[in-house]
Amino acid sequence: MEIQEGKQKFIESWGKMASDWGINRTMAQVHALLLIAPEPLTADEVMEGLSISRGNANMNLRALMDWGLVHKQLKSGERKEYFFAEKDMWTVVRQIIVHRKKKELEPMLKVLDEVANVEPNCPESETFCNVVKDIRLLSNKANQTLDTLIKADSGWFSNIFLRMVR
Amino acid sequence: MEIQEGKQKFIESWGKMASDWGINRTMAQVHALLLIAPEPLTADEVMEGLSISRGNANMNLRALMDWGLVHKQLKSGERKEYFFAEKDMWTVVRQIIVHRKKKELEPMLKVLDEVANVEPNCPESETFCNVVKDIRLLSNKANQTLDTLIKADSGWFSNIFLRMVR
DNA sequence: TTATATTTTCAATATTTTTTGAAAACAAAA
DNA sequence: TTTTGTTTTCAAAAAATATTGAAAATATAA
CATH class of the missing domain: 1.10.287 (Helix Hairpins)
Structure with a gap:
């Protein structure tokens, strides 16, 4: 299996499992994407990575922060917000x-x-x-x-x- | 609180909790109804008790039996099927x-x-x-x-x- | 066998949930 | 201040899920 295929599969399964348990599938996919990202991502990178709209990305990032699973990082001199997942x-x-x-x-x-x-x-x-x-x-x-x-x-x-x- | 109101509330909450966890709400309500029923019920009594259609009652009773949470009882001389919930x-x-x-x-x-x-x-x-x-x-x-x-x-x-x- | 009671199925419909996308709000820079 | 980049909101649309109800299947009785 290609590493890229593996990542894709992981994101899909994490989403599937979550939706079986009554958690929004996209929220879990955003979580999975951030979990395996070596560096914090911007909202645009999340949108791009999962092919979802800005509104959807924004809502699910907020929800993940509300759950305490994702945190925001501000880079000095940059206007954009970066997001990273709790890895432990x-x-x-x-x-x-x-x-x-x-x-x-x-x-x-x-x-x-x-x-x-x-x-x-x-x-x-x-x-x-x-x-x-x-x-x-x-x-x-x-x-x-x-x-x-x-x-x-x-x-x-x-x-x-x-x-x-x- | 009236006992009848209490039963109603119990059925509703059991359904709500289930749907939060990705389980069909009606399935859980059928389960709750049977849990608190002193005697096995027929499909018609379930339909009546929850105001749901015959198809819906049938599907969810099957699902509950598939999960091993509800069992069928046949009364000799009677044509109808009776259902009761595992109480333990x-x-x-x-x-x-x-x-x-x-x-x-x-x-x-x-x-x-x-x-x-x-x-x-x-x-x-x-x-x-x-x-x-x-x-x-x-x-x-x-x-x-x-x-x-x-x-x-x-x-x-x-x-x-x-x-x-x- | 045929008639009748009961259960099952499933296409059509209704409901709930999720997603979109564009406008509004916000915030930093000019 | 105004401009520009970015985030947030939320009504409308789309997608997913659940429900209905009537016809078909099944099983018992006559």
Whole structure:
């Protein structure tokens, strides 16, 4: 495989995987492009590299910065903005966890808490109450675990996995 | 909150959460409806309960059975099919992991392996090679961890989480 | 066998999500 | 100040995804 073909394939797969997980495909492709770029890129280079419009490039670069996966670099004497991706994969994973946890898991927990307040009526709705109880238990455990992961450093990450697969 | 309102809210949130994660919203709502139903439901009851068409109900019930989250029950003397959800939450989580791992993580790993074969040319593309190397390492670890989780029983699940948050 | 109940399929339609591109906003330089 | 290069916005268009509903297929009963 040509190196250029490999890069192309990597960008495509990263985008495909992301869209399977409910993340905008182009956002992931911009991320992939910056991940494998040896130097920071301008918005124009991103547009060119992925054949996307200026608006699209701009929106997805902002979103990536919002997720903490991409940063801006200003070169002195230059007017253009340069963008580069966080290269440490553990930090990438951590940032994704932080973002999705806040935007998705936490609101779900909130709803579950609200819903759990129907418990007084539970004898008449046993199945419902049991399901809510079990999901709350599981989600809270997942939430705690994610908090631990977020706080853990790169070394801890490996350790946690090692402990789990042992 | 009324119990009926609580059920409604639960179905909606379950659907919302799923669609955030790239899973069809209606599929998750059907799942939620069956989860909190004290007895198995017919396709007609699902249609009625969620105000969806017969085709939609049918497709999503099939998908849920394909994921191993819903099962069919035939009542003797009756012609209709009844559907009920797997209620054990750890089994639910396990089935979701099994399904998504097979459909998404494994294909990604395959692509990464292919892409990694450009390594001979790596000195000329250091950044790319490093990124691929790191992602492969991480994905393989995640893959192993998921395999362990899948094999683990309900008790193990709690243990693993407890070990991680300790 | 034929009639009837039920499920499945899938082309057409509707909805949601993403992308475009040009105008507006902004910011540095002249 | 005005000009020029650059980024941001967002309404309209395009693309992707989900849903409908009626016809076809299937299965049970008569």
